[in-house]
Amino acid sequence: MTPQPGSGVVRAEATGQAAPAVDRALVDAVRPLLEANGAPGHLDRAAFDAALAVAVEQAVRASGAILGSHTFAQVCRAVRDELVGAGPLQPLLDDPLVTDVLVNGPREVWVERAGRLTRTRVDLGTVQDVRALAVRLAGAGGQRLDDASPTVDARLPDGTRLHAVLPPVAPRCPLLSLRVVRSRAFTLDELVAAGTLAPGVVAVLRALLVARANLLVSGATGSGKTTLLASLLSAVPHDERLVVIEEAEEIAPAHPHVVRLLARRANVDGAGQVELADLVRQALRMRPDRLVLGECRGAEVREVMAALNTGHEGGCATVHANAAADVPARLEALAALAGLGRDAVAAQAASAFDAVLHMRRERDGMRRLAEIAMVDRAPDGALRVAVAVTVDGDRAVPGPAWAALAARVGLRTAAGAA
CATH class of the missing domain: 3.30.450.370 (Beta-Lactamase)
Structure with a gap:
């Protein structure tokens, strides 16, 4: 893996990195040669790699080093990582x-x-x-x-x-x-195999999709909310149009008809900002079969609830929460940023959302769907999220709101039953 001694092209690997550490002088030498061979910003991956190989070969030859084919390929990759990737990371x-x-x-x-x-x-x-x-x-x-x-x-x-x-x-x-955002969505069966979903909840999830229930996926950061949402959207019939609204592109369902709207930050002059709330309103004019908001984290929750109260079924969103029972408090806090009081939030949310799917990150590092809950209003008018299914290991155990969930989606057997 080591070139001729004293070449200065590659430092000996002593840090456990997956690739040799490239000398900064080589990277600096490759950059102008690469630009001379074609502007990197205007080349696709294959063309860029071809131009890079030529530039690295020229720079290595100029340095007087001799590299074998294997080491040369490693150096090309390391230089590429330094120029357009995350370097040693x-x-x-x-x-x-x-x-x-x-x-x-x-x-x-x-x-x-x-x-x-x-x-x-x-x-x-x-x-x-x-x-x-x-x-x-x-x-x-x-x-x-x-x-x-x-x-x-x-x-x-x-x-x-x-x-x-x-x-x-x-x-x-x-x-x-x-x-890291993985580009491939998992199927629901793959999530079962990975331990994310208990086998007994898959039929419930599919029934929620068929019934076009409005779903709110909750959980902590890194609990697998986006992964579950992408898998659910992948199971939506392919003759439906999904309009996905995000701050940054993360949700990647395996579905043939997905259109995206991305929020934009203001420029240095404070102009050009496009907020999530604006995009929710725009999405309603784009004939969505299912409206999807990647994450509710601010005043846009008002627009989402309003949209899902205007006949748009099958919508989905995610929200940070410690447990399904904590979702009402979280929605109230977010809606307060939009000027909504507690009673208004209860009225809007109970009509907008049918079910909460709560993801939990366990101590063993696994991400699991821990609860499925129904959204309604308590006798005193407060917003309530009542547990319909609790996951205990590989078992799906019916909870107090199971009858309401079964009635909503047309299920006759209990969760986890064959």
């Missing part, structure tokens, strides 16, 4: 078992793999190298990250979600959090 992001990459310092890189956090041996160099990587990734996501704007949320070109914080907000070193 890219092999971690490419690991299909990795969901999160967390950088706490140059030699403090952690990954969540298969639901568990583990520390890697990746060495990012110096604190300044970490800062340069964070700034470059933010720029790739179209966001600004500097002393005047020391925090950023961005979406990288491959869909990876980036959150970065610079000193002095992060006292010792820039902090990076990268969440």
Whole structure:
């Protein structure tokens, strides 16, 4: 794997990285050669890789190094990662078992793999190298990250979600959090095989889809809300039109008719902002069979509830909540941002949403559908979420609101029954 001694092209691998660490001088030499061979921004992946190989070969030849075919391919990949990827972090992001990459310092890189956090041996160099990587990734996501704007949320070109914080907000070193967004939606049966769904709840979920029930998927960050929602939407009949509204493109159902609307932040002059609430109103004019909001996190909840109260069935949204029973308090807090009082929220939500699907992240790292609950109003008029199905291991246990759920979707057998 090592080229001729003293070449300066590749540093010996001593950090446990999946690829050799490329000398900065080589990257700097490749960049102008690559631009001379064709503007990278205007090339597709195959054309870019071809132009990159030519540029790397020219730069290596100029340095006097001799590389074997295997090492040359590794160097090309490492240079590509430095130019348009996440540098030394890219092999971690490419690991299909990795969901999160967390950088706490140059030699403090952690990954969540298969639901568990583990520390890697990746060495990012110096604190300044970490800062340069964070700034470059933010720029790739179209966001600004500097002393005047020391925090950023961005979406990288491959869909990876980036959150970065610079000193002095992060006292010792820039902090990076990268969440991998997988492009393939799982089927409901695959979620059963993975342990996310108990076998007995699949029939209930399919019945909710057939009955065009309006669903609210709740759970904590990283509990699998988006994964479940994408799987549910993949099971929607293919002759229906899905209009999906998100802050950033995450939901990727395996469905032939999906159109997307993405929110847009204001530019440096404070103009051009398009909020989720605006997009919900626009979506109503786009003939949606099912209206989908990726996440309710603010005043847009008012527009969603209003939309689902105007004859639009089969809609879906997600919301952060600790448990299904906590959803009313969460909706009230969000709706208060839109000026709605408690009574108005209860009236709107009870009519807008049929069921809550609550996801929970267990201590073993698994994400599981823990509860299915029905939304209605209590005798005192307050918004109520009553549990219809509780998942206990692999068993789906009927709860107090099972009869209401069965009546809504036309099920005759209890949850979990054959």
